[in-house]
Amino acid sequence: MPIHEKSLIRPENLVTHDQLVIDGVDVSGHWSTFIETRVVKDYNEDMQDEIAALAGGENIHRCWQCGSCTNACTINAENPDFNPRYWIYLIRMGMESELLRDKDIIWQCVSCNKCTSACPRDVVPEGVMKATAHWLELKGHTEKSSSTIFDEVFSEQVFATGKIEESRTMRRFFSRTGQPLMPSWFVEFMKRLIRYLPVKMLMHMGLATVFTPKTKKWDKARDAIEEYVAEKKAADRKALGLDKLIEQAKQEVNNIAAE
Amino acid sequence: MDNKDKYKKVAYYPGCALEGTAHAYDSSTREVGKALGLELEEVENWNCCGAMEVKNVDTKLQTYLSSRVLSIAANEMKHDVVMAPCNGCYHNLKKAEYDLAEDDASVEVVEKLSTKAGHETYKAGQIETIHALDWIKKAVGEEELEKKIENSLQGLKVANYYGCMYTRPRHIFPEKDQGEGSESIDKPHYMDDLLAVAGAENVEFPLKTACCGGAHTLSDSDMSTKLVLNILQAAEASGAEVIATECPTCHSGLEMHQVRAEKELGIKTNVKIMYFTQLLGVALGMSKRKVSIHENVSDGSKLLKEKGIG
Numbered sequence: 001m002p003i004h005e006k007s008l009i010r011p012e013n014l015v016t017h018d019q020l021v022i023d024g025v026d027v028s029g030h031w032s033t034f035i036e037t038r039v040v041k042d043y044n045e046d047m048q049d050e051i052a053a054l055a056g057g058e059n060i061h062r063c064w065q066c067g068s069c070t071n072a073c074t075i076n077a078e079n080p081d082f083n084p085r086y087w088i089y090l091i092r093m094g095m096e097s098e099l100l101r102d103k104d105i106i107w108q109c110v111s112c113n114k115c116t117s118a119c120p121r122d123v124v125p126e127g128v129m130k131a132t133a134h135w136l137e138l139k140g141h142t143e144k145s146s147s148t149i150f151d152e153v154f155s156e157q158v159f160a161t162g163k164i165e166e167s168r169t170m171r172r173f174f175s176r177t178g179q180p181l182m183p184s185w186f187v188e189f190m191k192r193l194i195r196y197l198p199v200k201m202l203m204h205m206g207l208a209t210v211f212t213p214k215t216k217k218w219d220k221a222r223d224a225i226e227e228y229v230a231e232k233k234a235a236d237r238k239a240l241g242l243d244k245l246i247e248q249a250k251q252e253v254n255n256i257a258a259e
Numbered sequence: 260m261d262n263k264d265k266y267k268k269v270a271y272y273p274g275c276a277l278e279g280t281a282h283a284y285d286s287s288t289r290e291v292g293k294a295l296g297l298e299l300e301e302v303e304n305w306n307c308c309g310a311m312e313v314k315n316v317d318t319k320l321q322t323y324l325s326s327r328v329l330s331i332a333a334n335e336m337k338h339d340v341v342m343a344p345c346n347g348c349y350h351n352l353k354k355a356e357y358d359l360a361e362d363d364a365s366v367e368v369v370e371k372l373s374t375k376a377g378h379e380t381y382k383a384g385q386i387e388t389i390h391a392l393d394w395i396k397k398a399v400g401e402e403e404l405e406k407k408i409e410n411s412l413q414g415l416k417v418a419n420y421y422g423c424m425y426t427r428p429r430h431i432f433p434e435k436d437q438g439e440g441s442e443s444i445d446k447p448h449y450m451d452d453l454l455a456v457a458g459a460e461n462v463e464f465p466l467k468t469a470c471c472g473g474a475h476t477l478s479d480s481d482m483s484t485k486l487v488l489n490i491l492q493a494a495e496a497s498g499a500e501v502i503a504t505e506c507p508t509c510h511s512g513l514e515m516h517q518v519r520a521e522k523e524l525g526i527k528t529n530v531k532i533m534y535f536t537q538l539l540g541v542a543l544g545m546s547k548r549k550v551s552i553h554e555n556v557s558d559g560s561k562l563l564k565e566k567g568i569g
Contacts, residue, residue, distance in 0.1 A: 112470030113427035146478035162306035224375035
């Protein structure tokens with residue numbers, strides 16, 4: 001697959017005048033085509049630090065832009081706009097508005113680890129993609145992606161019980177993402193799957209909807225994990241200054257109300 | 260080569276998938292072990308390793324979850340080796356091992372959580388994590404395996420599919436790429452070696468370590484279907500009749516999106532998908548039912564029958 005870098009010339013920046021005469025010379029139509037200059041002024045100097053504070057983003061500062069990640073990327077081969085090297089560049093430069101142009105595809109990283117394996121600087125680009133997608137959600141730039149919802153449903157069950165029971169995870173996932181409880185192709189798959197599973201196994205899966213499978217002696221581990229996750233979430237909010245933002249917004253609302 | 264006896268009796272970490280949709284992988288692994296005279300002792304009170312999901316909440320928490328499994332196997336059950344047939348579990352145990360050896364912050368979190376959870380803290384180097392492929396290769400080896408083949412897979416064209424988590428990222432697998440006898444990271448061959456001994460004809464398959472999109476099987480189905488179709492079609496173009504798998508996520512991903520591609524896109528592929536342990540089991544003389552081939556969505560019973568195998 002060829003590697004496509006993003007074109008710096010964007011269609012919306014190409015300007016053509018249908019009727020234009022300059023110094024008596026008629027330059028109507030494509031003769032007057034020019035490219036509007038782009039000026040970046042709104043640098044977000046905190047962006048790299050904020051993303052580095054989230055799970056997976058820790059090593060972003062090590063990147064020296066060799067492009068091995070994009071070269072190796074599974075998703076880039078399917079969609080040339082998916083470009084980890086370029087996004088890491090934007091984050092390190094603080095070019096937030098540029099990054100936001102791609103906000104709806106960053107979550108699509110499939111964690112195949114080809115980039116992390118290829119990276120000569122141990123940046124862990126796969127982790128950076130996850131951290132960036134998470135950052136976009138926390139900052140309110142994107143809705144929670146279906147991938148994040150899956151992570152949450154899955155993690156909640158692991159923390160609570162120590163184990164995963166797949167059919168329960170899938171059902172919760174479909175319901176939380178507002179999809180029909182089972183898309184038709186999935187029903188077909190499940191039908192074929194359970195056709196020959198032993199009865200004991202089906203009982204196990206069926207019963208799991210009533211009695212969740214649990215790791216024995218898990219209670220203490222669960223408490224420790226829940227405490228840790230709460231601390232971690234508070235730390236993430238602090239790193240991104242979310243509480244401060246909310247406080248500011250409240251203040252402004254109060255001020256307006258007072259007036 | 261390591262001492263074979265070390266691998267004859269190992270701790271067994273099936274993981275959540277093998278208790279659920281990958282029931283066939285669990286039963287065929289156990290059966291193959293039995294037939295080869297190997298002993299598996301299931302890790303007591305094991306928990307989920309964190310799979311692909313928990314690390315996105317917190318990387319160190321994932322390390323803790325895996326370290327608990329390692330700690331029980333090493334400290335409570337006194338094993339030297341733990342075997343995980345699931346690529347995801349195998350990868351996470353390896354990752355935990357690496358992080359605990361290299362990263363002090365991870366060690367700190369694991370110590371804190373282990374103490375609170377009331378079990379011994381796992382320390383790097385206490386136990387060796389291996390995959391089911393390593394297990395058969397190291398405990399039995401090709402020579403010994405060849406003597407036990409009763410029902411050759413002769414004439415069966417197989418594409419061996421290893422997926423992502425078995426070899427990537429390379430730094431967490433220090434034992435790979437260590438010269439003769441060790442597994443290769445870029446061109447893994449352990450499954451090829453074992454199935455060749457079982458008589459199968461391994462085809463040249465370029466997508467051995469391609470990604471099936473397993474992490475987003477449900478959350479980004481369109482992309483997963485594309486990635487799976489790449490694999491299925493490449494396997495067929497290579498002349499394969501069967502794709503042999505060694506990971507429950509890959510296996511169910513391939514099966515699920517084979518159905519989805521047929522239903523939603525009208526693209527039908529005929530290649531069958533089987534766990535390598537199922538193929539080995541048949542070669543060792545077991546019935547197809549014993550290794551649960553009928554439980555696969557992409558049911559290969561008919562193909563094997565046509566080929567006169569089993």
